[in-house]
Amino acid sequence: MPTISILGSGNGTNAQALIDAIESETLPATIGCIISDVKDAPILQRAQRHHLPAYHVDCAPSPHALRDTAEATVLDRLAQHQTDYVILAGFMRIIKANLLATYPHRIINIHPSLLPAFPGLDAGRQAFEARVSQTGCTVHYVDAGIDTGKIILQQPVTIDPTDTLETLMQKIHAAEHQAYPAALRKIFPQS
Structure with a gap:
């Protein structure tokens, strides 16, 4: 059974969907730790409620990337918890080369x-403002580009004429909560 560690910056609803799937035994995995670049992020509180190791990693002053020292700390925590896969759940930092090299095709x-x-950024808003009829979510491997890695799974969401940006984002989040566990079940070795 693989060990996943989750990196996130915000509320942690996708992390919660994964925690729930693991606890209900519909996702064959264990959680090593949860790491956030935001000190008081709700994702850390979710981890603590489930008695999971939770860490804050200071990334200041860089607004978008992991600093070298922060990346080293993340790598140490991932190794400490024998992480097999790194799962990004609303992690708003660009993943750097050392992390990619340490976990090839496993981020x-x-x-x-x-x-x-x-x-x-703001993909839901982009889709809403483009007035397309469909958007959704994509689970993908992380590579050196931004949202360019090999696609594992996509789940479409219809944009109704009555949707507001808020209702569209609710639909996308609901799709994400289903898609993430499904994608991980697809790639994890079956026991």
């Missing part, structure tokens, strides 16, 4: 669009 991200459409 996985979820993005709130049907890639390659609407990569980068």
Whole structure:
């Protein structure tokens, strides 16, 4: 059974979906630790409620990337918890070369669009403003690009004419909570 560690910056609802899937035994994995670049992020509180190791890694002053010292700390924590896969769940930092080299084809991200459409930040808003009829979410491997890694699974979401940006984002989040565990079940070795 693989050990996953989760990196996140925000509320941690995707992390919660993974925790729930593991606890209900629908995802054959264990959680090593949860790491956040935001000191008071709700994702850390979720980890603590489930008695999971939780760590804050200071990335200041860099607004978008992991500093070398922060990356080294993350790598140490991942190794300490014998991490097999690194799962990004709303982690708003660019993953650097050392982390990619240490976990080749074992860093996985979820993005709130049907890639390659609407990569980068504010994908839901981009789709909403483009007035497309469909968006969704994509679970993909992380590579050196931004949202360019090999796609594992996509789950479409219809944009209804009555949707607001808020209702669309709720639909995308609901799709993510289903897609992430499904994608990991697809790639994890079966026991």
